[in-house]
Amino acid sequence: MTTASTGDPMVRAVDLHKRFGPVTALDGVSLDVAAGEVVAIIGASGSGKSTLLSCLNHLSPPDKGEVWVGGKRAGGDPAARLSRRAVEADLRRFRADIGMVFQHFNLFPHFSVLQNLIEAPMAVRGRSRAEATEHARALLAQVGLADKEKAFPAELSGGQQQRVAIARALAMKPAVMLFDEPTSALDPELVDEVLRVMRDLARQGMTMLVVTHEMSFAEDVADRLVFFDRGRIVESGPPREILRTPQHERTRSFLQRLLRRGA
Amino acid sequence: MKLDFSILTVVWPALLNGTLVTIALTLSVLAIATPLGILVALGRGARSSALRSGLAAASWVFRGVPPLLILFFAFFALPVVGVKLPPLPSAIIAMSAYMAFYFGEVFRSGLLSVPAGQWRAAEALGLSPVHTLLRIVLPQTLPAALPPYISHATEVLKGTALAAAVAVPELTSAAKQVFVVTYRPFEILIAAAAIYAVLDSALLLLQWRGERWAARRRAVRPR
Ligand SMILES: Nc1ncnc2c1ncn2[C@@H]1O[C@H](COP(=O)(O)OP(=O)(O)OP(=O)(O)O)[C@@H](O)[C@H]1O
Numbered sequence: 001m002t003t004a005s006t007g008d009p010m011v012r013a014v015d016l017h018k019r020f021g022p023v024t025a026l027d028g029v030s031l032d033v034a035a036g037e038v039v040a041i042i043g044a045s046g047s048g049k050s051t052l053l054s055c056l057n058h059l060s061p062p063d064k065g066e067v068w069v070g071g072k073r074a075g076g077d078p079a080a081r082l083s084r085r086a087v088e089a090d091l092r093r094f095r096a097d098i099g100m101v102f103q104h105f106n107l108f109p110h111f112s113v114l115q116n117l118i119e120a121p122m123a124v125r126g127r128s129r130a131e132a133t134e135h136a137r138a139l140l141a142q143v144g145l146a147d148k149e150k151a152f153p154a155e156l157s158g159g160q161q162q163r164v165a166i167a168r169a170l171a172m173k174p175a176v177m178l179f180d181e182p183t184s185a186l187d188p189e190l191v192d193e194v195l196r197v198m199r200d201l202a203r204q205g206m207t208m209l210v211v212t213h214e215m216s217f218a219e220d221v222a223d224r225l226v227f228f229d230r231g232r233i234v235e236s237g238p239p240r241e242i243l244r245t246p247q248h249e250r251t252r253s254f255l256q257r258l259l260r261r262g263a
Numbered sequence: 264m265k266l267d268f269s270i271l272t273v274v275w276p277a278l279l280n281g282t283l284v285t286i287a288l289t290l291s292v293l294a295i296a297t298p299l300g301i302l303v304a305l306g307r308g309a310r311s312s313a314l315r316s317g318l319a320a321a322s323w324v325f326r327g328v329p330p331l332l333i334l335f336f337a338f339f340a341l342p343v344v345g346v347k348l349p350p351l352p353s354a355i356i357a358m359s360a361y362m363a364f365y366f367g368e369v370f371r372s373g374l375l376s377v378p379a380g381q382w383r384a385a386e387a388l389g390l391s392p393v394h395t396l397l398r399i400v401l402p403q404t405l406p407a408a409l410p411p412y413i414s415h416a417t418e419v420l421k422g423t424a425l426a427a428a429v430a431v432p433e434l435t436s437a438a439k440q441v442f443v444v445t446y447r448p449f450e451i452l453i454a455a456a457a458i459y460a461v462l463d464s465a466l467l468l469l470q471w472r473g474e475r476w477a478a479r480r481r482a483v484r485p486r
């Protein structure tokens with residue numbers, strides 16, 4: 001993909017609005033993420049965190065606002081007056097550059113682990129099977145699952161499935177990775193193996209947006225913490241500062257609730 | 264009365280011809296009605312409410328009237344408006360028409376059995392809707408859709424006997440023609456039943472293969 005000139009953000013969201021009927025899920029969210037930056041997003045249930053991620057890759061396009069990734073605008077140049085088909089095709093290319101990891105993994109259960117990793121690179125990127133397989137094997141080794149390429153998803157633990165899902169997203173060589181509560185569907189003892197993979201990824205310089213309730217991960221790994229409330233970013237800054245001395249009343253009460261729950 | 268199956272050494276060519284017609288009719292109907300059924304299922308979940316209600320009405324009509332009536336319609340009524348077809352193609356068209364709506368119901372519940380997260384995951388990877396349907400979603404409908412699909416396919420096989428009424432020389436009518444001249448209805452009808460049983464088993468084998476394929480590939484978490 002065309003990389004942004006140095007200094008331009010890798011991800012730029014401008015004034016995103018999104019409603020679902022009477023519910024305002026996003027109420028004017030703007031966010032710049034620099035290349036290699038890791039942003040952790042926290043906030044109460046229903047505050048719009050998932051909606052933000054699916055607006056960023058236009059799985060559900062915002063009602064208003066713009067998204068740029070790697071210097072490319074989602075949906076193409078509005079001045080070009082593209083047909084609906086052309087916009088859809090542009091969005092598919094746009095999404096291919098954005099890796100997404102879901103809470104419930106959403107692996108393709110009828111494909112082997114290897115096929116899960118090579119399907120999209122072959123179909124979307126036009127890679128050869130040999131090329132896609134070689135890259136997939138390297139990624140499986142990276143997430144510690146080199147011996148599982150022939151397994152089917154149902155034969156893996158939740159932690160293993162989520163690591164496969166991360167590898168599947170990486171197989172597209174994305175410019176940025178979005179994680180939506182990647183560990184909250186996992187048994188506690190499986191959380192660490194997934195966080196470890198994400199930590200490695202951050203260390204390698206991947207640009208990441210991570211919705212999470214894992215505060216220690218946010219504190220150790222994220223460069224910036226963003227607190228969401230009722231469809232808005234109410235506070236944003238270095239994780240340690242926000243966690244120690246939250247400025248906003250709603251951030252304070254959210255963190256207190258989280259502490260009481262023992263998260 | 265003693266059964267004497269040696270008569271079959273004389274009449275087998277007629278029964279074989281009937282069997283081949285029955286197989287050709289069954290396979291043609293399955294080959295046409297299956298993709299049509301998938302389209303019907305997709306159409307019934309479409310955004311356009313006109314398309315949805317049109318298909319619901321057509322489904323109600325085609326599944327509500329006797330199949331024989333639809334066969335008569337294609338063979339006797341269509342020629343009146345200038346569409347004149349030989350018996351076999353006419354029977355293929357008639358049976359495909361109503362089977363498309365039975366299969367439409369099968370695939371509709373099959374498609375609904377695939378979690379929305381599968382579409383989202385495929386879309387997030389940049390896969391096209393057609394690719395997602397063919398490679399990701401349809402194969403996953405197999406566990407839910409296969410048993411009813413095979414039982415409908417068995418109905419197609421048995422239903423080919425109806426085509427005798429529009430002059431298609433399939434197995435049941437071939438058997439009848441043979442026993443009315445030989446006066447050996449027992450032996451010949453038993454032989455025909457045995458042939459149907461073998462053809463049925465082929466469909467059951469298909470189901471068994473499909474279930475084995477799906478066993479390791481089961482959905483991880485229903486949602
Ligand atoms: N597809 C949808 N249809 C209707 N309402 C929706 C839809 N998606 C989200 N919403 C609503 O939008 C609001 C924001 O939802 P969102 O899922 O983004 O919150 P969240 O911060 O991710 O919450 P959680 O922590 O529970 O995942 C909620 O009120 C939710 O009910």
Ligand SMILES: [Mg+2]
Pocket residue numbers: 049050051180
């Ligand atoms: Mg969410």
